[in-house]
Amino acid sequence: MYFSDLGSIALILATGFALYTMLAAVLGAVRHSQPLVRSAQRSVLVVAGCMLLASCALLASFLTHDFGVNYVAQHSSLAMPWYFTSAAFYGGQEGSLLYWALMLSLFSALFVITSRRAPAALVPYVMATLMGIEAFFILMLTTVSNPFVRSAIAPSDGLGLNPLLMDPGMLVHPPMLLMGYMSFSVPFAFAIAAMLTGKLNSEWLRAIRRWTLAAWTIQSVGLILGAWWAYHVLGWGGYWGWDPVENAALLPWLTATAFLHSTMVQERRGMLKVWNLVLVILSFALSIFGTFEVRSGVISSVHSFAYSDIGNYFLVFLIVVILFASVLFCYRLPRLRPEQEFDSVVSREGVFLLNNLLLVGMAFATLWGTLFPLISAVFSHQTMTVGPPFYNQVMGPLLAILVLAMGIGPLLAWRRTSLNALWRNMSVPVILAALCAALLPLLGITDIAANVGFAICTFTAAAIVYELWRGMRVRHKHGESYPLALYMLFNRYRQRYGGYLVHIGLVFMVVGIIGSHYFQVQQDTTLKPGQEMNVAGYRLTYFGNIDRIEPDKEIITSQLQIWRGSQLQGYIYPGRTFYRNYGNQPASQISITTFGATDLYVFLAAWNGAGEATIQVFVNPLVPLVWYGGLIMVVGGIFCWWPARRRVRGEQRVAAVAGAKVVTGRAVELAHSGGKESMA
Amino acid sequence: MKRSFLLVLAAVALLAALASSLILATPKPPTVDQRVQSIASQLKCPVCQGESVADSSAQLALQMRQRIRQDVQAGKSDQEIIQFFVDRYGASIAWSPPWQGFSLLAWLVPIVLLLAGCWLLYAVVREWRRSEPVVTERVGSFDAVGSGEREDDELARYRAQLEQELAEDDVIFKRAGTEVR
Numbered sequence: 001m002y003f004s005d006l007g008s009i010a011l012i013l014a015t016g017f018a019l020y021t022m023l024a025a026v027l028g029a030v031r032h033s034q035p036l037v038r039s040a041q042r043s044v045l046v047v048a049g050c051m052l053l054a055s056c057a058l059l060a061s062f063l064t065h066d067f068g069v070n071y072v073a074q075h076s077s078l079a080m081p082w083y084f085t086s087a088a089f090y091g092g093q094e095g096s097l098l099y100w101a102l103m104l105s106l107f108s109a110l111f112v113i114t115s116r117r118a119p120a121a122l123v124p125y126v127m128a129t130l131m132g133i134e135a136f137f138i139l140m141l142t143t144v145s146n147p148f149v150r151s152a153i154a155p156s157d158g159l160g161l162n163p164l165l166m167d168p169g170m171l172v173h174p175p176m177l178l179m180g181y182m183s184f185s186v187p188f189a190f191a192i193a194a195m196l197t198g199k200l201n202s203e204w205l206r207a208i209r210r211w212t213l214a215a216w217t218i219q220s221v222g223l224i225l226g227a228w229w230a231y232h233v234l235g236w237g238g239y240w241g242w243d244p245v246e247n248a249a250l251l252p253w254l255t256a257t258a259f260l261h262s263t264m265v266q267e268r269r270g271m272l273k274v275w276n277l278v279l280v281i282l283s284f285a286l287s288i289f290g291t292f293e294v295r296s297g298v299i300s301s302v303h304s305f306a307y308s309d310i311g312n313y314f315l316v317f318l319i320v321v322i323l324f325a326s327v328l329f330c331y332r333l334p335r336l337r338p339e340q341e342f343d344s345v346v347s348r349e350g351v352f353l354l355n356n357l358l359l360v361g362m363a364f365a366t367l368w369g370t371l372f373p374l375i376s377a378v379f380s381h382q383t384m385t386v387g388p389p390f391y392n393q394v395m396g397p398l399l400a401i402l403v404l405a406m407g408i409g410p411l412l413a414w415r416r417t418s419l420n421a422l423w424r425n426m427s428v429p430v431i432l433a434a435l436c437a438a439l440l441p442l443l444g445i446t447d448i449a450a451n452v453g454f455a456i457c458t459f460t461a462a463a464i465v466y467e468l469w470r471g472m473r474v475r476h477k478h479g480e481s482y483p484l485a486l487y488m489l490f491n492r493y494r495q496r497y498g499g500y501l502v503h504i505g506l507v508f509m510v511v512g513i514i515g516s517h518y519f520q521v522q523q524d525t526t527l528k529p530g531q532e533m534n535v536a537g538y539r540l541t542y543f544g545n546i547d548r549i550e551p552d553k554e555i556i557t558s559q560l561q562i563w564r565g566s567q568l569q570g571y572i573y574p575g576r577t578f579y580r581n582y583g584n585q586p587a588s589q590i591s592i593t594t595f596g597a598t599d600l601y602v603f604l605a606a607w608n609g610a611g612e613a614t615i616q617v618f619v620n621p622l623v624p625l626v627w628y629g630g631l632i633m634v635v636g637g638i639f640c641w642w643p644a645r646r647r648v649r650g651e652q653r654v655a656a657v658a659g660a661k662v663v664t665g666r667a668v669e670l671a672h673s674g675g676k677e678s679m680a
Numbered sequence: 681m682k683r684s685f686l687l688v689l690a691a692v693a694l695l696a697a698l699a700s701s702l703i704l705a706t707p708k709p710p711t712v713d714q715r716v717q718s719i720a721s722q723l724k725c726p727v728c729q730g731e732s733v734a735d736s737s738a739q740l741a742l743q744m745r746q747r748i749r750q751d752v753q754a755g756k757s758d759q760e761i762i763q764f765f766v767d768r769y770g771a772s773i774a775w776s777p778p779w780q781g782f783s784l785l786a787w788l789v790p791i792v793l794l795l796a797g798c799w800l801l802y803a804v805v806r807e808w809r810r811s812e813p814v815v816t817e818r819v820g821s822f823d824a825v826g827s828g829e830r831e832d833d834e835l836a837r838y839r840a841q842l843e844q845e846l847a848e849d850d851v852i853f854k855r856a857g858t859e860v861r
Contacts, residue, residue, distance in 0.1 A: 236735035243730045271808075353805070357797045365790040372777065372786045380782040385724050387732065387775030394790055413841055423685040434691040437698055455695065522717060522734065524742070605737035616737050 004069045004148040007057030011148070014050035014105070015138045017043045021131040029124035037124050041112045044127055047134060048109035051102045058098060058147055059089055068154035071095060071147040077160035077581065079552030087171045088161050093295060093310065094147035096178055100291070101137040103182045108134065111186060111211075118190075119203045125193030126186075133185050136317055145310050160552070163579045163587035169229030177226060177249055180219030181287040184252055186211040187259075188284035188325075191277055195328040198335055200273055208280065209263055210641060212256055215283075217637035219253045224630035235588040235603045237522060237618035239626065242391040247370045248290030251363050255283040258359035265349045268414060274333065275356070281325045286363075288318045293370075347416045351409040358402045365394045392517070396449075400456055403510055406503050407460030410467045428466050433459035450518040454511065461507045464500050494639055501636030508629030515597075515622025524605055524616040532563075536619040538600055539563040545610045546573070554578045555589070558604050558613040562593060569593070574604040574615070599623045716749050719758055723765055724775045732775060 021043040028036030058071075062085050067073040075088040075095070090096040108130040115123045141147070164170075190208040194200045226246065231239035240246065259279035262272045292314035369386040376384050411425040436458040440451050468486070475485035490497045525533040527542035534540075543559040557575030561568060572591040579587070591602040601618040710718070720734035725741045733741045733748075744765070751761045765773050777783035 234731075235737065236731045238735065241730050350805070353801055357794075357801055361790070361794045361797060364793060368790055369786065372783075376777075376782060376786075382782060383770065383772045384777055384783055385772045385775055386777060386786060387724055387730075389722055389776035390786065393776070394787075398794075420685070423688050427687040427691075430688050430691040434694045434698075437695055441698070523713075524737070603737060605742075606739070614737075614742075 002066060002068065002150070003057040003060040003064065004066065004150060007054040007061070007148045008142075008146070010050045010054035010057065011138055011142050011146075014047050014054065014101075015135065015142060017047045017050065018131045018135040018138060021047065022128045022135065025124040025128040025131070029121075029128075040124060040127055041115065044105075044108050044112045044131065047131065048105040051098075051105040051138075055089075055098060055102045058095065059086060061148075062086060062088060065158070066154075067156070067158050068150050069147070070149050070151050073151070073155050073158040075158070075161055077158040077552065079580075080160060080166075083171060084161060084166055087165070090174050090178065091161050091165055094141070094145045096174065097137060097141055097145055098147055099175060100178050100182050101134060101141060103179050104130065104134050104137065104185055107183060107186055118207045119199060119201075121197050121199055122190065122193040122204065122207075125196045126189040129189035129192045130185060133189075140310065140313060144313065160579060160581045163577065163582045163585050164233060166577075166579070166587060167229060167233050169225060169232060173222065173225040173229045176218060177222030180215060180222040180249070181252070181290055183211070183215035183218050184256065184284045184287045187215060187256075187280045191280040192325065192328065195277070195325075195332045198332060200277070200332075200335070202267065205263060205267055205276075209260070209267075212259055212263075212280070212283075213637065213641040216253065216256045216260060217634060217641060219249070219256065220630070220634055220637055223249055223253060224627070224634065227630075228627065231623070232590060232592065233588065235590050235616075237520065237601050237603070237616075237620060238516070239623070242369070242388045244370045245290070245294050247366045248286075248293045251286040251290065251366060252283045254359050254363040254366070255279050255286060258356045258363075259283065261352050261355050261359075265352050269349055271349065277329060279356075279360075281322075281329070285318060285322055285325070286367075288314065288321060292318055348409060348412045348414050351405050351412060354405050355402065355409070358398050358405065362395055362398050362402075365398070366391070369394070399510065400453060403460050403507065404456050406506070407456075407463035410500070411463055425466075426463075429459045429462035432462040445519075447518050450514055453514040457507050457511050457514070461504065464503055464507075468497075468500065490639070494642060494644065498636045498638075498640030498642075501639055502633050503636075505629045505632030505634075505636055508625050508632060510629075512622045512625030512627075512629060515625070516620045519621045521619040522617070524614060526606075526612065526614045529611050533615065533617065535617045537564065538617075538619065540602070540615065540617065542613060542615065545607050545613055546575075547610070552580050556604070556607060557589065558607065558615065560591075560602065560615065562600065564595070569595070572602055574602045576604055594624055597622050597624055712749065712752055715752050715758070716745060719748050719752070719761055720745055722758075722762055722775055724773050726769055726773060 021040045024036050024043065025040035027033070028038075028040055060066075061069045061072050062076055063082065065072070065076070065078055065085075071092060071094050072088075075091040076085050080088070088095070090099045108127065111118070111126065111130065115126075118126070187208050190204065190211065194204045194208075223246075226249065227239040230241065230246075234241075256279075259276060262276055262279065265272050266276055292311055295311045295314060369390055372386050373384055376382050407429060408426070411422060411429075413421075433455045437451055437455040440454055445451060445454070468489070471489050472482050472485040475488060476482055480488060521536040523533065523535045527533060529542060529544045532539055532541040539562070541561040541563065543561070546557045546559060548555045548557070555575055555577050557573040560572050560574070562570055562572060570593070572593060573589070574591040575589040576586040577589060579585075588603060593600045593602075599618075599620040601620055603616040603618070604613060605616040606614040717734055720741075721732045723733040723744070725731045725733050725736035725738055725744075727738050727740050728736045731738075731741075733744045748761055751764070756764075762774060771778075777786040779787060
C-alpha cells in the first residue's frame, strides 16, 4: 500500500464526516438536541484529522519521491532540495485545493474548540456552513481534481517545479494567500448562521470581528509576500502589476477592510447592520471568485501555472453561494433596523461611511477592470487589455482621499464634532503638511501629483502621531511617565491603537508607492567588459559573464561593480538560472542593493557568450518603505487581533459590578474611579 | 477659537499658492528618455505576460523602445506613436482602454457608480438626520471657554473625549466627571 492510497481513503472518510456534520448540526439545532450538536462538533474534529492525514500522505509521497503518483511526478524531481519538494505540495491545482480544504478543516476545528466563546445558538449553523464549503472542496478533490491518482508505470524522475516558483518567497506566499482566501469562510459562516437564526446582535458582531481580523491579517501577509515575490523574481522592476490574479486577491481584502471599519459603527451606534452583512458575504464570494479566476484561466494572467475545466465547478459553487446568501438576506431584511440615528456628517461615523464608499469603490473599480476584457470580448467582439495605466488613474485619487480620511477620522468624535474643535485638532497636521509641500519643491520634487500625495501622507502621519501624543499626555497627567503611558495605551486599547499602527503602516506604504511610481528611473544598455553605464548617480562597471553548471541547473551571471561617486559600493551578480526540465523558462536572479531608502534593481536582460550583456537597471526610490509599511500593517493587525489577557477579563467582571452600582449612586463610582486613578 | 481656524486657513492658502505656482510655472519639457518611458509604459509587451514595453526585457520590447525613441526624435506626438503600434498590433496592445467607443464604458462605469455612491450616501445621511429628533449638546459646550487656560482646558476636553470612548470597552476607566449619558 502506498501513501497515496492512505490519502484517498482519508479523503473519502472526510467527505462522509463532513456531510454527516451538516446533517447532525442542522437537525440538532432544529430539534434543540444537545447530543446531536455535540456529535457534530466531534465530527468536525474528525474531518480535520482526516484532512491532516490526507495532507501528510501527499507530503510523504513527495518526500519519498513516489513518482507513481501523477501529481508528484509533475511537480517535483529528485534533484530538488527537500524544502522545494515540500513546497511543491501546493505547486499545482490538486495540491493547492487540498491545502485549501486542509486549512478550512483546521480553522473549523479551531472554531469548534473555541466555540464556547461564540453565541451558542449560532454554533451548529456555523459548523454546517463550514462543512458545506468543506464538502464541496473534498468532492472536487475526490472526483475531478484528485492529487492521489496513480499512473500504471512510474517514471524514474519527475518533471520538477515551475522555475518561477523555485524561490524562497514561493515557500510562504501561496500558502498565506490560499489561507487568506479560505479564512473568509468563517465570517461568512457566521453571517449565514446569523441570518438563519435571526440573531444579529452585538455578541455575533464581536465573534465575527475577530475572525475577520484574522482573515484580514492573513490576507495582508499573503498580498505583501506576493508583491515581494514579484519584485524579487519577475524582473520588471515593480511589485504590483494589476494582474487579474493579484486583483482577485486584493478584492476580498478591500471589502474586509471596509467591514472592519463599518463594524465599529455597528458596535457603537447600532447602525449599518445590513451593510455589514453584505460586506461579509461579498468578501467570501470574492474569495471564491478569486479561486475560480486562478483556476479557470478565463482571464489571462501571469499566474497561469495551472488551469483546467475545474473553473466551471467553482463558477457553479459561486452562483450557489451568492443565490443562497441573497435569498436568506432578503428574507431577513425586515429585521435589520438601525437602533440609533445619525447625528452629523462631521463625526467619526461620517468618515467611516466615506471610508466604506471609497473601499467598496476601489473594489468595484478593480473588479470592473479585471472583467472588462471579458465583457468587451463578449459584447463588442473586441479584444482589449486593461493594465496598470487604467488602475493607476482610477485608484490613485481614491487612495489619496482614503489616506486623507484616515487622518481626519481620529480627530473626530463619535456622533458629532463641532467645527471649532475640528479646526483646533487639525491645525498641527495641516501646518506640517503645508511645510512638507513647501519644502519638497526645494528638494527638487516638482511633480504636482507626487507633491500632493506626500503632503497628504504627512498630514495623516502627523494626525496619527498627534493623536498618540495627546493620549500619552492624558495618561502622563495621571502620573505615568511617557514611555509607560505609550505602552499602557497600546496594551489596554489594542483595537484602537492597533488600528493606528495599521494606518501608519499604510501611510509608509503609500509613500513608497508614490516614490516608486513617480521617480523610478529605468535604463538598459548593452555592455562589453570594461564598459560602464551611469544611472541616476550610480555607475555600473561590467566585467564579464560567468557560466556555472550544476546537476539540475545552469546558472549564468554577469559580474558588475557598483560605484557611487568615486566610492566602490560592491560587486553584484545578476543572472539567470536554467532548470533542466524547463530550459526555455529561465528564472531570473535579480540583484537588489538598497542604499538608504533607494533600491538599485539590476536585471540581466540578455547576454552573448562570456563578454557581452544587456543590463537593465531600475532605480526605485522609497520601495523599501513599502515592505516596512507592510510589516507595520501586519503587526498592527496581529495587535488588534491578539486576545486580551485574563487580567482584563477579570477587570471586566469587576466593571460589570461597578456598572450595576452606578445606578445606586454616584458616590460609589467616584470612589471607584479614584481607586482606578491611583492604580493607573 | 478663531485662531486655530485662521491657522488652518493660512496653511491651506499656503498650499494653494504653492500648488498654483507649481502649475503655472513653465514646466520643463520632458526629456527624450522620459517620453520614451511614458509612451512605452502605455503599451503592453505583445510577447510577455502582464509586462509593459517599458519594463519588459524581451527582444521585441527592446526593439519597440528603439522604435519609439526614433519616432520621438523625429518629432512625432505621443498619440501618433501609440496609434502606430495599435494599427500594427491591434487594439489590445494599448494598455489602458481608449476614451472612445465601447471601451469608454471601462472608464465611465466606475466614475458614474462612484458618483452614484456619493449621492446615495448623501441621501441616506439626510434621511437619517431628518428622522432624528434631539441633538445632544456635548462637544459644543466645551467650546465656550476662554483661551487663557487653553492648555489645561484642551487637555481636559481631550481626556473627556478619550475616556468616554475608552469607557465603552472598559467601564473602569469611566470617571464621574465625564459621564454624559
